[in-house]
Amino acid sequence: MNTSRMNRIVSCARSVLLALACLLVPSGAEAQDLPEDLTQLPLEQLMAIDVVYGASKHDQRTTEAPSSVSVVTAADIERYGYRTLADVLRSVHGFYSTYDRNYTYVGIRGFSRPSDYNSRFLLLVDGHRVNDNFYGSGYIGPEGLIDLDLVDRVEVIRGPSSSLYGTSAFFAVVNVITRMEPDVPRLQFSGLGASYGTPAGRVTFAHAFEDGPKFLVSGSAFRSDGQRLFYKEYDDPLSNNGVTQHSDDERNYRLFSTMTFRDFTVQLAANSREKGIPTGAYGTPFNDPGARTVDDRSYLDVKYDHAFAGGTGVQARVYVDRYYYRGDYPYYSPYPTIIRYREHSWGDWWGTEAKVMMKAGTRQTVTAGMEFRDNLKQHFRWKNVDPGPLDFDSQRSSREGGLYFQDEMKVSDQVAVSVGVRHDHYETFGGSTHPRAALILMPFERTALKLLYGSAFRAPVVYELYYGSHANPDLKPESIRTFEVVLEQYALGNLRLTGSAYYYAIDDLVSVDTVSNLFENIDEVTAKGVELEVAKRFKNGFEVTYSSTLQENRDQGTDRILTNSPRHLAKLNAFFPIKRDKLGVGAEVQYTSRRLTLSGNDAPGFAVANLTFLSRQLAKGLDLSASVYNVFDKKYGDPGGPQHLQDVIEQDGRSFRLKFTWGF
Amino acid sequence: MHQGEPTGSSRRRFRVPSRGPSSVVLLLALFALSSFPAAQESSADLEHQVKAAFLYNFARFVEWPPDTPSGEASFVIGILGSDATSLALEETVQGKSVGGRTIRVRPVKTQEEATQCHMLFVGSETPDRLARLLKAVRGSAVLTVGDSDTFAREGGIVNFVMQDHHVRFAVNTDAAERAGLKISSKLLQLAIIVHDEQGREETK
Numbered sequence: 090m091n092t093s094r095m096n097r098i099v100s101c102a103r104s105v106l107l108a109l110a111c112l113l114v115p116s117g118a119e120a121q122d123l124p125e126d127l128t129q130l131p132l133e134q135l136m137a138i139d140v141v142y143g144a145s146k147h148d149q150r151t152t153e154a155p156s157s158v159s160v161v162t163a164a165d166i167e168r169y170g171y172r173t174l175a176d177v178l179r180s181v182h183g184f185y186s187t188y189d190r191n192y193t194y195v196g197i198r199g200f201s202r203p204s205d206y207n208s209r210f211l212l213l214v215d216g217h218r219v220n221d222n223f224y225g226s227g228y229i230g231p232e233g234l235i236d237l238d239l240v241d242r243v244e245v246i247r248g249p250s251s252s253l254y255g256t257s258a259f260f261a262v263v264n265v266i267t268r269m270e271p272d273v274p275r276l277q278f279s280g281l282g283a284s285y286g287t288p289a290g291r292v293t294f295a296h297a298f299e300d301g302p303k304f305l306v307s308g309s310a311f312r313s314d315g316q317r318l319f320y321k322e323y324d325d326p327l328s329n330n331g332v333t334q335h336s337d338d339e340r341n342y343r344l345f346s347t348m349t350f351r352d353f354t355v356q357l358a359a360n361s362r363e364k365g366i367p368t369g370a371y372g373t374p375f376n377d378p379g380a381r382t383v384d385d386r387s388y389l390d391v392k393y394d395h396a397f398a399g400g401t402g403v404q405a406r407v408y409v410d411r412y413y414y415r416g417d418y419p420y421y422s423p424y425p426t427i428i429r430y431r432e433h434s435w436g437d438w439w440g441t442e443a444k445v446m447m448k449a450g451t452r453q454t455v456t457a458g459m460e461f462r463d464n465l466k467q468h469f470r471w472k473n474v475d476p477g478p479l480d481f482d483s484q485r486s487s488r489e490g491g492l493y494f495q496d497e498m499k500v501s502d503q504v505a506v507s508v509g510v511r512h513d514h515y516e517t518f519g520g521s522t523h524p525r526a527a528l529i530l531m532p533f534e535r536t537a538l539k540l541l542y543g544s545a546f547r548a549p550v551v552y553e554l555y556y557g558s559h560a561n562p563d564l565k566p567e568s569i570r571t572f573e574v575v576l577e578q579y580a581l582g583n584l585r586l587t588g589s590a591y592y593y594a595i596d597d598l599v600s601v602d603t604v605s606n607l608f609e610n611i612d613e614v615t616a617k618g619v620e621l622e623v624a625k626r627f628k629n630g631f632e633v634t635y636s637s638t639l640q641e642n643r644d645q646g647t648d649r650i651l652t653n654s655p656r657h658l659a660k661l662n663a664f665f666p667i668k669r670d671k672l673g674v675g676a677e678v679q680y681t682s683r684r685l686t687l688s689g690n691d692a693p694g695f696a697v698a699n700l701t702f703l704s705r706q707l708a709k710g711l712d713l714s715a716s717v718y719n720v721f722d723k724k725y726g727d728p729g730g731p732q733h734l735q736d737v738i739e740q741d742g743r744s745f746r747l748k749f750t751w752g753f
Numbered sequence: 754m755h756q757g758e759p760t761g762s763s764r765r766r767f768r769v770p771s772r773g774p775s776s777v778v779l780l781l782a783l784f785a786l787s788s789f790p791a792a793q794e795s796s797a798d799l800e801h802q803v804k805a806a807f808l809y810n811f812a813r814f815v816e817w818p819p820d821t822p823s824g825e826a827s828f829v830i831g832i833l834g835s836d837a838t839s840l841a842l843e844e845t846v847q848g849k850s851v852g853g854r855t856i857r858v859r860p861v862k863t864q865e866e867a868t869q870c871h872m873l874f875v876g877s878e879t880p881d882r883l884a885r886l887l888k889a890v891r892g893s894a895v896l897t898v899g900d901s902d903t904f905a906r907e908g909g910i911v912n913f914v915m916q917d918h919h920v921r922f923a924v925n926t927d928a929a930e931r932a933g934l935k936i937s938s939k940l941l942q943l944a945i946i947v948h949d950e951q952g953r954e955e956t957k
Contacts (some may be wrong), residue, residue: 127806128845132943135810136919138803160799396916451901483904579840 155507155527155541157247157575157589157620164266166237168664168675170701170716174212174229178263181245182587182620182636185658186229187727189368189738190318190337191382193230197260198247198591199616199640199654202289202600208433209547209567211250211258214265215347217354217390218256220413221462223436225550227263232362234386236343238291238750248591249371249545249569252509252525255460255491255575256548259569268348269295269458270304272749274710274752284744285337286314293740302350309343316741318367320375321736328375336378337367358389368627370732374420377419385413406442412436430473430480434556437466452499454534456509461490464539469556485555489515489548498622505529513546517554521546521566527655535579544570553599553608561607569595587622630666650685653728657682675701686728692737695725703746710753716746767892803920804913805841808874808898810853811911814934817871818894830852831861831870833886838900839876864889872896875904883907894933905951910934914945 091319113142127135159181161171171177175193180186185196195207212219214235220227226232228234243265250258279291289311315337324331335491341362348355363383369375390408397403414434422428444458468484493507514520525543532538549564573591580586597610618640626632642651650656659680666673682694701716719742726737812828817945828851832839839858847858861867867890875897883899887908890897897909904912905925910932912920925943929936 127802128809129851130806132810132814132939135803135806135923135942138799138919350909396914451903583844587882 093737106508125735129407137435147431154246154469154541155540156250157537157573157587159245159247159622160242160257161245162242163240165662166240167714168673168703169662169677169700170675170699170748171237172717172746173231174233174235174243174263174265177227177237177243178245179679180660180662180677182622183247183618183640183658183662184245184261185639185655187653188230189370189727189730190368191364191370192228192232195227195229196655198593198618198638198644200260200311200614200651201653202651206550206552208257209259210261211254212263212265214358215267215354215390216264216392217356217388217406217408218254218257218439218440219386219388221409221436222438222462223387223412223414223467223469223550224552225257225547227257228384228386231311231313231339231341232344232360232364232384234358234360235265235267235345236291236307238309239267239293239305239307239345241266247589248541248573249269249340249523249525249571251513251523252511252543253456253458253493253495254491255493255511255513256546256566256614257544259547259567261740267305267345269303269349271345273305277750277752278747281746281748283313283746285316286312287746288312290440301507302348304346304348306346307344309341309345311339311341311343313337313339315365315367317338318739320739321370322367322736323375328369331375333367333369336365336376336380339376352393354390354392354394356390356392357388359385361385365495368729368733368735368738370730371418371419372420374421374427377427379417379419379427379722381417383413383415387411391597400631401448402446403444404446405441407439407441410437418613423669428473430471432471433469434552435466435468436464436551438462438464454497456487456497457493459490459492461488463488464551469552483555484493485551487516489513489517490677503531503747504743505531515548518549518565521548521568523568537575537577539573539575539577541573541575542571543573544568549599549608556709557608559601559606560607561609565597565610567595567599567610585622585624585627587624588620590617590619592617605751612647614642614651615645616640616642631664633661633663635661652685652687653692655682655684657694671705673703675703684728686736687731688736690736692728693725695723697721697723697725710751714746714748714751716748718744718746773921796892797819800920801838801841802845802914804838804900805845806827807913807920807922808842808872809846809849809851810857811896811940812856812872814937814940815896816937817896818933826854827857828852828870829870830856831867831873832858833861833867833875835871842874867950868895870895872898875899875909891926891931896932896934897928908949911944925949 097593114258125697161180162179166177169180173193175186175195178195179186183198185201187194187196187201194201194205195210197210206224207229208220208225210227215505219234226556245261248261250262254262266453273293273295275295277293281289289309291309293305293307295305317332317334318337320331341360343360346360361383364381365378366373366380366382366718367539373380388408388410390406392404392406394404395402416432417431419427420430440460440462442458442460446456448454464487466484471481473480491511491513493509493511495507497505497507506528510522510524512520512522523544523546528540530538544569546566548566554560554562554564571591571593573589575589576587578586593616595614598612598614599608599610600612601607602609602611618638620636620638622634622636624634636659640656643649644651661678663671665676676698678696678698680694680696683691686692698720699716699718700720703716704713707713722743724739725740726739729738730733770826795799808830820830830842830846843858846856849856861870861873867873867886873890873895887897896911899905899909899912901912902914905923905928908928910928912923912926914923924936924941927949
């Protein structure tokens with residue numbers, strides 16, 4: 090047996106677990122007042138709890154959801170010191186992330202092309218589509234739109250969901266559900282300090298008028314000086330001996346507000362994030378703080394949600410969205426003269442959605458809906474900054490829409506069937522129809538077996554069609570067909586087991602063709618994998634979740650494993666309550682096996698451990714948390730993209746965060 | 754493209770650890786621990802925990818006639834048709850006390866057992882069985898709570914309704930009166946009030 094660090098971590102965790110097992114004395118039927126014991130809540134607060142929503146666009150028990158679903162709650166976010174949506178997603182089985190020190194990319198079930206722009210999963214905030222209309226990006230890193238402090242829970246729905254959501258719902262749908270009065274104090278302040286000169290703060294105000302509207306307004310600011318980094322690829326006196334300083338800085342300002350009155354909800358969200366690019370990406374001069382990107386995203390969403398007697402519900406929304414990107418790229422022309430190029434993308438769009446959900450008898454739920462989006466502006470400009478000729482300026486607009494229908498039938502107490510289909514029409518490439526079917530068997534108490542077939546598409550984004558350096562206006566949508574078996578088992582004593590096995594076939598994947606140097610629908614990929622998760626909670630509040638994923642993603646053309654696709658992911662989360670709900674420690678260990686890089690080498694496998702100490706109600710309304718990320722200072726890296734000289738980009742070593750939240 | 758060694762200091766050798774035995778032992782340890790009673794469902798089962806908490810509150814805010822059911826120091830919640838809410842009930846409500854009595858949660862198999870409960874939670878039932886059951890408990894002081902939207906209108910007393918991803922509940926005041934149960938105004942304020950479906954009115 091090899092005595093690597095990972096094994097030591099695991100065996101350490103194991104001995105801790107076993108020690109705990111010995112300490113735990115089973116208690117009798119005398120229930121205790123648990124911090125999360127809902128029976129302690131007044132009725133009004135119980136009625137204010139929002140339960141799972143997402144997998145079928147209406148409320149549903151997770152066991153009956155026609156997919157493999159994970160939910161990460163606000164409590165988890167607090168306990169494990171999650172800073173971004175990327176941290177949250179990394180904690181659920183089958184997900185990993187890649188950071189190139191500019192953007193964070195999500196990897197799902199072994200699929201994450203270096204520097205794809207997160208356009209193969211759908212990100213929703215309270216049901217509002219966040220992916221922009223230019224790159225199709227859903228941002229998950231510090232560049233994300235929503236401050237994690239405002240999140241009530243994150244629902245992660247694996248598998249294709251185009252039959253409900255249309256484009257982007259390719260590998261997964263991630264629905265972020267925000268908190269609402271009365272779950273937040275009337276006035277709340279939060280502040281933190283973290284390694285690399287990273288202060289951040291937040292102010293949230295929430296209020297409910299008697300029989301009137303309730304609202305929440307929140308503002309957050311985050312800044313980071315970043316690090317002094319060394320890249321051996323640039324170890325040369327001409328590029329500061331591979332050391333970059335003052336070019337890893339970042340800032341993000343966020344505003345979020347939501348108001349509900351009767352059946353209406355109005356939500357406004359906006360953020361602006363700027364980041365220096367310290368890697369010398371795209372051939373920019375190394376250690377030049379002028380290389381940077383700005384991403385602004387905002388939306389206004391008005392939602393109407395009405396439930397009639399007998400279980401029929403109507404939901405409609407209308408929204409206006411905006412995305413802006415600015416990239417500054419200095420270049421030598423010729424050395425040592427520096428010319429600065431600047432590129433912009435603007436995306437403006439509005440859209441509307443409506444759906445009706447009808448209960449036909451007690452055994453059938455029918456959902457039908459439509460969606461329409463009008464991309465008012467998809468504008469790209471690329472110019473010389475130190476005044477020069479305008480190189481490129483082009484603007485387009487386009488429209489797209491879809492109709493969908495889903496029927497869920499409870500054939501008997503043991504059998505449920507769900508079928509759905511959606512047709513989308515795009516001005517750019519035409520139509521696309523995608524079905525989904527699920528058979529859910531509940532043969533025994535507390536056991537659900539789901540047999541799932543799904544298909545999805547990703548429409549080529551404007552960037553790929555017209556504006557990128559490899560743009561090709563003839564692109565077709567990518568498509569995916571998936572088969573999955575999910576087993577969910579709840580055992581007595583609060584043990585939950587989830588297992589799934591899946592097979593994905595992906596066609597017409599957009600990649601750069603080596604001959605034409607344009608984006609083409611060339612690649613065919615098959616992915617297969619097995620996931621297993623075990624979770625258990627104990628009466629004293631101790632909880633533990635362990636998951637392991639084995640996956641293999643193969644390019645059918647070359648018969649090679651995909652780049653940036655780990656074969657194995659393992660995750661362990663454990664929360665140790667020290668003093669009831671006052672004091673506790675959250676520990677997590679995440680293992681990612683080696684990943685192939687673009688140059689055909691390996692980014693080695695690694696295990697990273699994070700630790701968070703949480704102290705609640707230190708004084709009235711005051712919570713404190715202290716986190717250590719990458720506790721063992723593990724050196725590891727993520728594969729670089731085609732724009733990087735670095736084959737592997739080193740990730741953060743050990744870092745710290747101290748955070749307080751004060752509400753009254 | 755630069756063909757480099759993966760980043761990492763020369764002091765440290767990267768190796769892919771063999772994790773097999775560790776995870777197996779870890780899983781076994783978890784299974785071994787699974788025999789302990791536990792208090793809460795996973796977060797994914799929030800809906801069921803909420804419903805269980807509601808049931809506990811119903812027990813607090815409803816007054817039973819003094820003589821029912823006789824002799825026991827326990828408050829009995831019967832469960833028909835087992836599902837995750839029942840599980841949450843067993844794990845969060847069982848053992849708590851209400852009005853000086855300890856709550857017991859027990860599965861119900863026969864109609865006679867059903868009449869011996871203070872509260873009866875009906876998870877999911879076929880329509881004909883449900884009708885038979887409601888008939889059987891009619892006239893006894895049993896608070897029947899159902900999980901289908903039409904349960905109260907069809908002669909049950911309370912049912913849960915999902916609204917806008919929140920759990921709400923409907924109360925059939927006629928049926929409550931028939932059973933001799935007094936429902937506190939606090940509960941009624943928050944409830945959706947329904948009445949017997951026309952044509953189903955019982956002649957007294």
